Amino acid sequence: MTISNIEDLRREARRKLPRMFFDYIDGGAFSERTLARNTEDFDRCTLEQRVLVDLSTRDLSTEFLGARYSMPAMLAPVGFAGSFWPDGEVQAAHAARDAKIPMCLSTFSINSIEEVGAAMPSGLSMQLYVFKDRELASEIMQRARQVGVTTLFLTADTNVSSVRERDTRNGFRTSSSLKLGTIVDLMSRPAWCVRMGLHGRLLLGNVKGKAGVPANLMAQAAYLSANVDASMSWSDLAWLRREWPGKLVVKGVLSVQDAGRALDGGADGVCVSNHGGRQLDGARSSISMLPEIARFVAGRAEVLLDSGIRRGSHIVKAIGLGADAVLLGRAYAYGLGASGRKGVRQAIELLRTETDLTLALMGMCSIDELRANRGAVQHRFTPGPGELAPDVGHLLDGIAREVQASH
Numbered sequence: 314m315t316i317s318n319i320e321d322l323r324r325e326a327r328r329k330l331p332r333m334f335f336d337y338i339d340g341g342a343f344s345e346r347t348l349a350r351n352t353e354d355f356d357r358c359t360l361e362q363r364v365l366v367d368l369s370t371r372d373l374s375t376e377f378l379g380a381r382y383s384m385p386a387m388l389a390p391v392g393f394a395g396s397f398w399p400d401g402e403v404q405a406a407h408a409a410r411d412a413k414i415p416m417c418l419s420t421f422s423i424n425s426i427e428e429v430g431a432a433m434p435s436g437l438s439m440q441l442y443v444f445k446d447r448e449l450a451s452e453i454m455q456r457a458r459q460v461g462v463t464t465l466f467l468t469a470d471t472n473v474s475s476v477r478e479r480d481t482r483n484g485f486r487t488s489s490s491l492k493l494g495t496i497v498d499l500m501s502r503p504a505w506c507v508r509m510g511l512h513g514r515l516l517l518g519n520v521k522g523k524a525g526v527p528a529n530l531m532a533q534a535a536y537l538s539a540n541v542d543a544s545m546s547w548s549d550l551a552w553l554r555r556e557w558p559g560k561l562v563v564k565g566v567l568s569v570q571d572a573g574r575a576l577d578g579g580a581d582g583v584c585v586s587n588h589g590g591r592q593l594d595g596a597r598s599s600i601s602m603l604p605e606i607a608r609f610v611a612g613r614a615e616v617l618l619d620s621g622i623r624r625g626s627h628i629v630k631a632i633g634l635g636a637d638a639v640l641l642g643r644a645y646a647y648g649l650g651a652s653g654r655k656g657v658r659q660a661i662e663l664l665r666t667e668t669d670l671t672l673a674l675m676g677m678c679s680i681d682e683l684r685a686n687r688g689a690v691q692h693r694f695t696p697g698p699g700e701l702a703p704d705v706g707h708l709l710d711g712i713a714r715e716v717q718a719s720h
């Protein structure tokens with residue numbers, strides 16, 4: 314099958330993976346309205362076309378999270394990635410490293426922090442779920458530091474886990490043992506069974522062998538989900554700030570108020586995210602919240618965005634509306650499920666090509682140029698309280714640019 318875009322990788326992943334794992338990647342909370350809206354809302358942004366510009370030298374490289382990368386994108390934390398392909402997290406790390414972009418490892422990874430750290434000596438971030446057992450969180454941070462992780466992502470939107478009805482139907486993370494239906498599902502993808510069977514037993518690499526943690530993957534997943542600390546609040550950010558000396562990003566910020574709390578708590582960055590529509594069904598899309606959050610943060614911290622990115626034009630829109638970089642979730646998880654490291658590489662390169670062409674057709678050669686010409690991305694989102702309507706905001710931005718240019 315010719316792979317020409319992320320949707321092709323999605324179809325390929327559906328063909329290759331047992332339904333339980335494909336649905337885990339693809340699904341969202343309840344009616345999946347926020348999941349759909351995340352991508353649909355990119356269509357409410359338009360791009361300005363500019364022609365007859367010298368496009369012979371182009372460069373997507375940019376700086377974020379303290380280093381320069383080949384494009385403004387990184388791999389998002391994706392739990393259980395090692396069950397989509399053998400050594401899934403290590404394979405994704407190799408692909409990210411080859412593509413010169415960073416990656417954030419999930420607490421719920423199959424490969425351990427140490428294994429992924431060895432595959433990616435720089436550019437690796439760690440995502441943290443804080444468990445009731447705070448010792449475990451401290452230990453994970455210590456191990457992350459030891460392998461050279463410099464940025465910690467605190468996932469803030471999962472004090473409680475939402476319901477993903479596809480997972481409920483498939484018994485994923487809701488049942489601690491394999492049911493007959495699950496076994497039939499797994500057997501329906503013999504190539505996956507052979508690949509994974511030859512690889513050996515799947516366990517959560519960061520917690521396996523710990524006292525109280527069960528000894529099989531399904532039970533480990535159910536156990537850990539139930540042990541995420543539901544009492545975690547903004548006051549605990551101070552504790553985390555003391556524990557973690559590196560960069561700290563709060564992931565799951567979807568309002569100006571929460572962005573303010575994150576900054577007050579000492580965060581170096583916020584990730585505008587609704588967890589890819591996997592938590593609050595009915596929440597606004599990440600891209601629609603970005604303009605007001607970016608305007609509020611106004612350079613005091615880094616602004617990252619995820620949820621819904623499937624096209625290079627989505628990356629251009631996110632940067633144009635104020636993000637420093639984006640995180641890719643399902644886009645690369647489909648690639649991993651489709652063909653391991655090769656598929657992740659394909660996902661990144663497809664998005665790179667699309668981003669480059671989109672920018673070029675807008676008459677721009679670099680991410681810096683896009684940042685300097687943000688008015689080239691227009692949006693029609695409802696303004697938040699105290700915000701200017703988009704047209705007025707752009708008008709003022711345009712006047713400011715004219716004034717600057719005339720000096």
Ligand SMILES: Cc1cc2nc3c(=O)[nH]c(=O)nc-3n(C[C@H](O)[C@H](O)[C@H](O)COP(=O)(O)O)c2cc1C
Pocket residue numbers: 337338339351389390391392419420421440468564586587588589590619620621622640641642643644646
């Ligand atoms: C299969 C899957 C597993 C995920 N696991 C985690 C996780 O362990 N920790 C976390 O913070 N976010 C997790 N996320 C959320 C992603 O980090 C990211 O916020 C989301 O995928 C972005 O939306 P997108 O998939 O539409 O790009 C997961 C997402 C998916 C699709």
